[in-house]
Amino acid sequence: VPEVSKGAGRPREEKVDEAIVRATRAVLAERGYAGLTVDAVAAAAGVGKAAIYRRHATKQEMIFAATVHDLALEAPSDGASLAADLVAVAEGFAEQLGRAPADVLAGLLADIYGDPALAERFAATFLVRQQAVLEEVLDRAVGRNELAQPVDVRVAHALLLGPVFAWMLIVDGDPDRTGVLARLAGEAAASALLGTGRGDR
Amino acid sequence: VPEVSKGAGRPREEKVDEAIVRATRAVLAERGYAGLTVDAVAAAAGVGKAAIYRRHATKQEMIFAATVHDLALEAPSDGASLAADLVAVAEGFAEQLGRAPADVLAGLLADIYGDPALAERFAATFLVRQQAVLEEVLDRAVGRNELAQPVDVRVAHALLLGPVFAWMLIVDGDPDRTGVLARLAGEAAASALLGTGRGDR
Amino acid sequence: VPEVSKGAGRPREEKVDEAIVRATRAVLAERGYAGLTVDAVAAAAGVGKAAIYRRHATKQEMIFAATVHDLALEAPSDGASLAADLVAVAEGFAEQLGRAPADVLAGLLADIYGDPALAERFAATFLVRQQAVLEEVLDRAVGRNELAQPVDVRVAHALLLGPVFAWMLIVDGDPDRTGVLARLAGEAAASALLGTGRGDR
Amino acid sequence: VPEVSKGAGRPREEKVDEAIVRATRAVLAERGYAGLTVDAVAAAAGVGKAAIYRRHATKQEMIFAATVHDLALEAPSDGASLAADLVAVAEGFAEQLGRAPADVLAGLLADIYGDPALAERFAATFLVRQQAVLEEVLDRAVGRNELAQPVDVRVAHALLLGPVFAWMLIVDGDPDRTGVLARLAGEAAASALLGTGRGDR
DNA sequence: CGATAAGCGAGACGGTACGTCTGGTCTTATC
């Protein structure tokens, strides 16, 4: 979102912001990520294109802001074990991803290549947030003496997020069993990380 | 690839097929998935656009055919255990994915939504091939009595492919450590599936 | 020219209109009617293709508008006789046609068949304008009692326009003698129409 | 029509020639000059495109050969006067032109610009033939002492052919009155030429 | 309170890619 010069001039209308978000989601639902047009969003929102581009540098950023930006992710309360914590985190990931349409996730992931700004925003919002949660859980495990030495967060991230992502976007698994898969992913990651940490493999 | 009416008329020239594939890869390497143009491919291949569209219904199918379609995947030789087999499979996935540029994988995954034909082709070539390998490995485990009851292949698929995919395309992990991650994913999946199979959780 | 929704939005720029007209004429002069390309016109005008198609439904209409649409035709001042008037009209036709390149005239005439909209525009601008001039001259002759009864304008039109057109586009006559031919055509038409009017044949 | 190397190999089949002519006319009748496609003609004739291009250098030449090439034009028998002869000639022109569709005439006339070979063929078949007839009629008039000095054939040609052409292709006059117009054109041309010849203007 | 600054909807602008279509040539296998 480009900076807003404060003070002089007419202030931006919040109604416009809301209308854009609502219209973006509506058009996405109707035509999908690939079929979404800025003109269509503007028309559906009853808004000029300039109002959109005053807020978002590109179409992708608009979509990002309307669908993914605000996806909250709460850190799990302290569990009994690393395994329990990781299962909770995986379930959190699943819940978070599930709130955005699959094609939007895939589309944004693709558009990240070739748009560094979007990549930056994606990393800052998504990756950083998820990895912060993970760090906390891993630290707890160290405190609990489950883990002797710190573990690379990115590895843990891939082990946890990957299965959920693949289930939802690649394998096209049954949405009703996403929870089952998240639990399995959490347990799998815990055993792998603990095994690594113990160094017995 | 649209059906070829056999027998009558001038046959398609293999040289053209090759030129298109080579040019597609070259343009992808130079401009990336988003920057690829059919005209650019045609020009680079010294070929008319019609020759391309005679072979591929859309730009995406052309890219698919040039980058992903032929990605071989060999089934691992019989290992000592399910864990060993799954590690080998995960390494196979990593090697297979590594042969295509990341932006191409992401781009195709995105374009699958909204192009059912491409989705079909993707499933038939990619998913089916990988899941066949997985089935074999899982069957072996049943034979070995490691697994008491059969396991849903899609679950295993997500547990194995997900981490590799996430490492390469989302977390942007160090390519040199992709092998490490694949090994971890294999072990993690094995322990999760064995745990499930034993039903002790 | 498609209708312009008035009032709202950014108004069309006259500079663009002019640039398109100028570029169309330049490309026509350089490559001829058959060699003209909309892309070439757009490039020469420094204009997007959309700006052209916003104004003209087809390439032909664009050419029409740039070369033929505005060809003025002044009614001759009252002459001494029908013959004198018709000579003046024929010379007017010759002057009018002479201002557009021959291949353009032939090309547009051909494209009229199969494009009803263009035919309509052609009739409204060209035929109607010329026939209005003719009507006036014929009315004067009736007033002068040269003609006892009104004459079919289309007949007069063919008798006058035909020779000039044929001289310029079919017979490929010497351009320097177009004036001579126009005079002859005027006299010929006058004598034929007067002969008809008198009914002595 | 490209030269035929005689003797060796399989001779051309006349059936193919006929089929091409028939198909050309059929497609012209159905889709018009602008809508005619070589592929369509080949398909309608049950013939390969090569068979067409072996006989005709371009699409236009094919159409020319199928519609206009053979349009006969008989010289009028000796009439009582130049006027009578010219009327006969004009009627001959009208009859000749009437045997080809209007859009074809206009289309070929347009394509002549930019295709010198077609222009050559057109001149040789059409203009030369018509002007030969005209020359003969004008010579007779000199013999009859109606004309003191020879008249430029091209001028006479324009005066006669022009009105007929304009009536049929530009003014879109009633086909049933084409004869009337031809008679008028003949009389008009005669009076103009006689006037010129006498030098009294 | 009047000037200034920025917002607004509408829609034109330059640029560029798409997928289709055609013309004229070339290549098979068959006659």
Added chain:
DNA sequence: GATAAGACCAGACGTACCGTCTCGCTTATCG
């Protein structure tokens, strides 16, 4: 060597979309 079928190169067509700009207007703040 002619034939039917059809692939080949080249390149124009008209459409669609992106992100920017311009119009006439409205709405706030600042002097």
